Amino acid sequence: MIECLHPGASAEHARVVLFDFDGTISLIRTGWEEVMVPMMVEILAERKTGESEMALQALVEEYVARLTGEQTIYQMIELARQVELRGGKPLDPLAYKKMYHDRLMEKIRNRREELRQGRVSPEHYLVPGARALLEALKERGLKLYCASGTDETYTLEEARLLDVARYFDGGIYGAQDDFKSFSKEILIQRMISSLECRGDQLLGFGDGYVEIKNVKDAGGVAVGVATNEPECQAVNPWKRRRLVSVGADFIIPNFSCGAQLLQTLFPESRGT
Numbered sequence: 001m002i003e004c005l006h007p008g009a010s011a012e013h014a015r016v017v018l019f020d021f022d023g024t025i026s027l028i029r030t031g032w033e034e035v036m037v038p039m040m041v042e043i044l045a046e047r048k049t050g051e052s053e054m055a056l057q058a059l060v061e062e063y064v065a066r067l068t069g070e071q072t073i074y075q076m077i078e079l080a081r082q083v084e085l086r087g088g089k090p091l092d093p094l095a096y097k098k099m100y101h102d103r104l105m106e107k108i109r110n111r112r113e114e115l116r117q118g119r120v121s122p123e124h125y126l127v128p129g130a131r132a133l134l135e136a137l138k139e140r141g142l143k144l145y146c147a148s149g150t151d152e153t154y155t156l157e158e159a160r161l162l163d164v165a166r167y168f169d170g171g172i173y174g175a176q177d178d179f180k181s182f183s184k185e186i187l188i189q190r191m192i193s194s195l196e197c198r199g200d201q202l203l204g205f206g207d208g209y210v211e212i213k214n215v216k217d218a219g220g221v222a223v224g225v226a227t228n229e230p231e232c233q234a235v236n237p238w239k240r241r242r243l244v245s246v247g248a249d250f251i252i253p254n255f256s257c258g259a260q261l262l263q264t265l266f267p268e269s270r271g272t
Helices: 033-045 053-067 072-085 093-116 130-139 152-161 184-193 209-217 237-245 258-265
Strands: 016-019 143-151 171-175 202-206 221-225 250-252
Touching: 016 184, 033 053, 033 072, 033 093, 053 072, 053 209, 072 093, 072 143, 093 152, 130 143, 130 258, 143 152, 143 184, 152 171, 184 202, 184 209, 202 209, 209 221, 209 237, 221 237, 221 258, 237 250, 250 258
Parallel strands: 016 143, 016 202, 143 171, 202 221, 221 250
Antiparallel strands: none
């Protein structure tokens, strides 16, 4: 279940671990693309440029995928640019973001309520094996951070609903209204500049292009969680290609292989 892309890669010197949230730990927002992409296609189709729906969908899917892992506002900035390119007067990107978020919350409202009311176990909306891995990393004395492109308020709330907030002693971070004040890259640079860790002491987990690239650019070890949501039992080939293209060291479909993964990442612990 573990694909090693760079033989010999290990996190034996890691001091800090950075996790993405949606799709890496949480499945609450599974299917968000099925909300964002149609909304954007609908808005661009209103320009009546003669482009087919298929062509617009391919365009939107490309830039949504490219910007996945960044704060949601960046996808909306690109939408506004595409409207302008077609001769339209776009709304403020924040207005597009609110439109998208309202639609997404409608889709996931029942999931959040199920968790809030205790009608389902948090495990139902966790990537398989996530909790056991978080606990094992904490037992190793590593400091855990979580960073998401979703608004910080919602990331914090959903981490609590899933009972995983307690693992992230480094903090849980998400998108801000002042979107230029936060990014996963900024967070990594803060860790390094504060001497919390060197780049080669960073271990990262994510299912998006952005966080894997940020970890690798810093000199860390990156595990690509190519989850095929919502079952998360097999590798999603499209996600895998994206994660491999930015240098992921390992690819996994979920964390069910946790014990083997820990032995691979921390080879000095084998046999102990």
